[in-house]
Amino acid sequence: MFDPKHIQTLLAVHREGSFQGAARVLNVTPAAVTLRVKALESDIGAMVLIRGKSLRLTPQGQAIVSYAQRAQLLEDELMRSLSLDQQTFHGAESWSSLRVAINTDSLATWFLPGVSADLQARNILLDIVVDDQDYTHEALASGEVVGCVTTLSRPMKGCVAEPLGVMTYRGLAHPAFLDRCRSTQGELSIHKLLSRPAIIFNRKDALHDQFIQTHLGLRQPSYPRYFVPALDAFERAIELGLGWGVVPQPVLRRNNEPVVRPHTMDQLAEIVPGARLDVSLYWQHWERESEPAQRLTRAVKSAARAYLRP
Template sequence: MIGQAENFSINAIRPAMHIDSKQSAAFLAVAEAGSFEQAAVALHLTPSAVSLRVRALETQLGQALLVRGRPCRATRSGRQLMQHLQRARAMERELLADMAGDGNGEQRAFSAFSLAVNADSLATWLLPSLVPALQRERIALELLADDQEHTHALLEAGLVHACIASQAQAMRGCVAEPLGAMRYRLVCSPGFASEWFPRGISRASARQAPVVVFNRKDALQAQVLREAFGLQASSCPCHFVPASEPLLAAVRCGLGYGMVPELQIQGAVERGELVDLLPSAAIDVALYWHSWRQQPPRLERLARSAMQAARRVLQPVPGTVP
C-alpha cells in the first residue's frame, strides 16, 4: 500500500511546461520584424540561431507559430502567443517604470503604449479626452489611424495595445466596451448643391456628382448611395482624401459631397455653411474600445478616461446603458 501511494504521488507530480525566455524572445522578434534577418540584428544573433530557437519553441508547443515568407507572419497560434508575450512585456515595463520612481523622490518614468483609432475620432473628441490622463499617468502614446472597420485587425495582429473599432465582438483574450456612436451626415457646400442638386439630390444627380471618400475602405458613402438610390459606389466619380480634416475641407470648398461626422461640423448646416442633402440618411457608427483582458493598470485607467469622455459627446450605442 505504501509503495502504491508513493507511486501515485510520483506520477501525479509532473513538471509544468514553461516557455523558454530566449526562444520566446526570438519568436517575438521575428513576428514583430517580419523576418529572421531583422530579428537577428535586433537580438545580436545570427539568423540561423534565431531560426533554431523558434523551431525549438514550435517543437515544444507542438504548433507552427510562423508562416515563413517575405514577410514572415504569425499563425493563429502564433498570434495568441505574440499577444501574451507583448502583454507580459508591457506589464513588466510598467512595473519597472513605477519602481524606478518609488522612494527616491523622482517622478515615474513614462510607459509607452500604442492605440489604433479611426481618423474621425482622432480629429474630434479623442485627443482632448486623453490629454489629462496621458499627463497624469505619464504615458507616451503612439496613434495608428485607420478606418474603424479595420483598426481591429491591428490589435489582432499584435501591432497595438488597444483599438477603437466598430466591431462589437471582442476577440479571444480581449474585452470590448461601448464608447458611443458617431453620427455622420451627407453634406456639401451651398455652391455645390446649387450646381449639382438644384432640385435636391436624386438617383440621377447622385450618379453624376463627384463624392468625397476617405479611402477605398470607407463604406459609409456606399451604404447611403445603395440604400437611398440603389447605386453602387463604383458608379459615381470619387475623390479620395485620406484624412479627416482635409476631407471636410474638400467638402466645404465644393470639391464634392460626402459623409462627415456631425461633431466636426457643429452647427454649420444651421448657419448655412453646409447643406444636409439627406437628413434621413444620417448614420450612427457604434464605436467600441478593444483591449486585452489583462492589461497594465495605466492603460486600463487611460481606457476609463476615454470611455467617460466618449459617452459625454457621442450618441448612445443602442442597447447599452448611457
C-alpha cells in the same frame, strides 16, 4: 525556453513592418534580425512570418507577438510597482507605452482631447495604429494592440467590449456642386448625384454606401470616387467642390462648445437635409489588463461620456 532576444526581434519586425526597420530600432544589422527570426522559427518548428511585398504574421507569429506584448506590459507594471514613487526608476522618469488602434475620425475629434490629461498625469505613451473603425479590432485580435475603438459590439475572445457612444455623420457638399445635382424642378437628382464624384477616405471606408442605402434607398451603387486618406485633405476636397462626402458632425464638449477642427465646413450644404448616419463605437480591450492599460480604459470611457452621444 525561447530566447527573449528572438521574441523581441519578432516584435520589432512586426511593429516596424520590415527587417530593416527592426534592425534600426534594435541597433543590429538586418542580417542579425534575419538570423534571429530563423532561429525562432527553428525553435518552434513553424514559420512566424509570411514573406512577400509586406510582412504578415502567421498564427504562430501572432501568438508569440501577443505573448511578448503582454509580457512587456507586465514587466512595465512590475518596474513601476518597485519604484516607490512610481515616477522614477534608476533616476529616470518612468513611462508606460501602450499600443492602441483608433479610427481617424475619433482620433481627430474626441479621443486625444478626452484622454490627454490622463496620459500626462499617468505618464502613459501611446503608439497609435490608425485604421477604419470597422477594421481596428483586427489589430487587437492579432495581439498588436491592447485596445481599440471599433464598431464591433461582440467581445472577441479574451476581450471586453465597452460601449462608448455614437458618432453622427452628415452627407455634405459645396453648394455649387449640389446645384449641379438638382433636377430642373430644383430637387436632388439621385442619378446626377451618382454621376459625380464622391470623396472617400480610403478603400475601407463604407460610410458612403451606408449613407446612400439608408437615405437614398440604393444598395451598393456605382459612382466615381476620389480617395483622399488624410482628414484635412479629405475635408478640403469637399470644400473645393471636387465631390461630396460623409463627414462627422462636430463633436461637442460638456459645455456644448465644438471641438476645434481644421475646417469648420460651415459653408457646405447637406445632400439630404436633416439626414444623419449614426455609428456606434466600442472600446474593446483585453480582459486581463496591466495597471497602465486599466487607467487608459478608464480615460477612454470618461472621454466618450464627455464627447459622444449615448
